[in-house]
Amino acid sequence: MKHLSLAFVLILCCVCETCHSLREYKKEDIIKLREEVRDMFQHAYDSYLQYAYPYDELRPLSCDGVDTWGSYSLTLIDALDMLVIMGNYTEFNRVVDIVLQKQKNFDTDINVSVFETNIRIVGGLLSAHLLSYKSGMKLEPGWPCNGPLLRLAEDVAQRLISAFDTTTGMPYGTINLKSGVPPGETSVTCTAGVGTFIxxxxxxxxxxxxxxxxxxxxxxxxxxxHHRSPIGLVGNHIDVMTGRWTAHDSGIGGGVDSYFEYLVKGAILLERPELMSMFMESRKVIDKYLKKDDWYVWATMLRGQLTLPIFQSLESYWPGVLSLIGESDTAMRLIHNYHSVWKQYGFTPEVYHLGTGEASTSRESYPLRPELIESIMYLYRDTRDPILLQMGEDILRSIQHSAWTPCGYATIKDVRDHRKEDRMESFFLAETTKYLYLLFDPDNFIHNPGILGRIVNTPNGECVVDVGGYVFNTEAHPIDPSMLFCCHEASKGVNISEVHRIYEILEEEDNIHLQTLDAENDNKTTAKKDFREHLMEKIEKHESASQIRTESTTSYLNIDGTERGEEDKFSSDIKEELSSYYNASDDTEKEKGVEESNKRVDVDDLIVSQQDFMPPSARQVKESINLLPKVIQDFLNMDAWRSKTKCEPQRLLERIRREKRYPDHPDADKYSLLLTPAPSFLQRISLAGEFLYKEQLHG
Structure with missing residues (x-):
């Protein structure tokens, strides 16, 4: 009995010691940490402006700048929305003016990453556009459906679109902002590079x-x-022209990560239940083949056999994603594991070997990544567990102690000895400092649980915005979901591309008429003119209905982006009339065609080769070119002279719709999938209903 009492006392002492080791955070303590993060951001931001602008990134050891991703002042655009989140509206307005004056468009002859340009530039500009009303900036009529930042974002996206002009519909990894896909560009890209655009x-x-x-x-x-393996896993790299996987390792980390993230966030933001269903299907096989004792490993996508028992720093986003679908209990177990690696080194290495419990000797750096603090921020908002504040403070202290330099914050080259590397990626200002700031700022407008809102006037009437539920892209740029429904109305319309094609046909008929000198065609021309007037009268009458139009619109559509059913009927009627008219040939024309086909062709009129033509081999072509003068050789070797098929966005869209290469997901209308237990800061009214608290679901 004495032994039992002694054991109970020892256990009680250990529990009490654990309780006392957890710091109690009062409101003033949290605010103090928030202000410390503000100072961190300001030091890095001011250093970029002083030493690096207009280059893409700051080099904090050399105290200068360097272009990395595109030579478009990347860090400045990436940091824009953080200025609004911190309430620094004066600086936000000043920087927006600088960006708009410097960057009229992105018509630059430079190769860029499609993935990075999308998440950092397009995402940064869209977020700044949607938050601009908070700064007191003068808004254009029709905002948020119009605006200079929106036009700039669309200019970038238009240049990225040609990357999707592939046989599979999956995009190339690199694009030239001026000319499209570079000659010789590899068709192999990573999974995240395909699935991080929605x-x-x-x-x-x-x-x-x-x-x-x-x-x-x-x-x-x-x-x-569609290209998942038979057991439901995806690989790491795929050929976008053939659909063949070139790297078969399957995991949730680098090269794959944001694909899963965007299935969840795309479902929430755009209210597309099929995306949530895709994620849930992936989640099942991930837990079956990749999860090992609250860690995730890498395995073959075909059989699920273990290949790499490692933890990657990039995987730290996963608990945050699970919290978005109401699985914070599972996420908390994971976050404790990931934080234990941080405590071991003061940072999380890029790769950590689970078998040996050590950082990889080849991937031992920490480039100021945000994923761990991102998940901590999400989980704290859902659970209010103070241990998450302690984790956040640990991260803040480590960065301040080991990454600070007089000119900013530096990448940790080796987490084992905290040596520095001369680089500060733009995501340090866009993500790492933002998630830290929001963790310690519980009253920020980003966390609005739907109790406040604002009414704005739009071309479609009044619209309620800023009611919370902000969805972050993978570069931490927040998007207000409510604003996405301000620019649509359930209007009937005709697809403008159909009208355009009809105009082209009629214009072609006019040209043919001008070239026809035979008087006997006058009656036919009159008939064609009458037919044209009939069609135009019918189209104009149809177009008089209310239509969805903004200055960027190229098509008319339903709120879900599809063409309306009645519109489909109208288009079919027009096509049927055109087909009947142009296929109607009189007997005279048929006889004339037969007569011309029987017409004798003399040998002088046509020379036919007696042998099958054999194209020259690559070696013969090269040898022939070498015989030419050098100036001509140089010209032929230039890429500029070669004719390239230009990607026409409207034709690309029509091809996707026409081919229907991939079937629609069966859960496209299953909106109950969106009614998952979500954190309080995702409470918002939506078309599908409301995100519910766990108590409401179980009640």
Whole structure:
């Protein structure tokens, strides 16, 4: 009995010691930490402006700048919305003016990453556009459906669209902002590089009324879903022209991560239940083949056999994603594991070996990544567990102690000895400092649980915005979901591309008439003219109905981006009339055709080769070119002279719709999938209903 009493006392002492080791955070303590993060951001931001602007990124050891991703002052655009979140409206307005004056468009002859340009530039500009009303900036009539930042974001997206002009609909990894896909560009790209567009492109489509962006992004997601392995896993790299996987390792980390993230966030933001269903299907096989004792490993996509028992720093986003679907209990177990690695080194290395419990000797750096603090921020908002504040403070202390330099904050080259590297990626200001700031700022407007809102006037009437539920893209740029429904109305319309094609046909008929000198065709021309007037009268009468139009619109559509059923009937009627008219040939024309086909052709009129033509081999072509003068050789070797098929966005969209390469998901209308238990800061009214508290679901 004495032994039992002693054991109980020891256990009680240990429990009490644990309780006392957890710091109690009062409101003033949290505010103090928030202000410390503000100072951190300000030091890095001011250093960028002083030493690096207009280059993309700051080099904090050299105290200068360097272009990395595109030579478009990347850090400045990436940091824009953080200024609004911190309430620094004066600086936000000043920087927006600088960006708009410097960057009229992105017509630059430079190769850029499609993935990085989308999440950092398109995402940054869209977020700044949607938050601009908070700064007191003068808004254009029709905002949020119009605005200079929105037009700039669309200019970038238009240049990225040609990357999707592939046989599978999955995009190339690199694009030239001026000319499109570079000659010789590899068709192999990573899974995340295919599946990380639906948030930004969906937002663009909903704001501008142009379905192009959302449809190409959604088509790419369907392509990945279609190319899953028989057991439901996806690989790491895929050939976008053939659909063949070139890297078969399957995991939730680098090269794959944001694909899963965007299935969840795209479902919430755009209210597309099929995306949530895709994620739930993936989640089941991930837990079956990749989850090992609250860690996730890498395995073959074909059989699920273990290949790499490692933890990647990039995987730290996963608990945050689970919290978005109401699974914070599971997420809390994961976050404790990930934080234990941080405590071991003071940072999380890029790769950590689970078997040895050590950082990889080849991937031992910490480039100021945000994923761990991102998940901590999400989980704290849902659970209010003070241990998450302690984790956040640990991260803040480590960065302040080991990454600070007089000119900013530096990448940690080796987490084992905290040596520094001369780079500060733009995501340090866009993500890491933002998630830290929001963790310690519980009253920020970003966390609005739906109790406040604002009414704005739009071309479609009054619209309620800023009611919370902000969805972050993978670069931490917040998107207000309520604004995506300000620029649409249930109007009937005709697809403008159909009208355009009809105009082209009629114009071609006029040209043919001008070239026809035979008087006997006058009667036919009159008939054609009467037919044209009949068609135009019918179209104009149909167009008089209310139509969805903004200055960027190229098509008319339903609120979900599809063409209306009545419109489909109208288009079919027009096509049927055109087909009947042009296929109607009189007997005279048929006889004339037969007569011409029987007409004798003399040998002088046509020379036919007696042998099958054999094209020269590559070696013969090269040898022939070498015989030419050098100036001609140089000209032929230039890429500029070669004719390239230009991607026409409207034709790309029509091709996707026509081919229907990938079937629609069966859960496209299952809106109950969106009614998951979500954190309080995702409470918002939506078309599908409301996100519910766990108590409401179980009640």
């Amino acid at each position: 948030v930004e492109f969906g937002t663009l489509s909903r704001l501008t009324g142009d379905p192009l962006y959302e449809e190409v992004a959604y088509n790419a997601l369907k392509a990945l879903y």
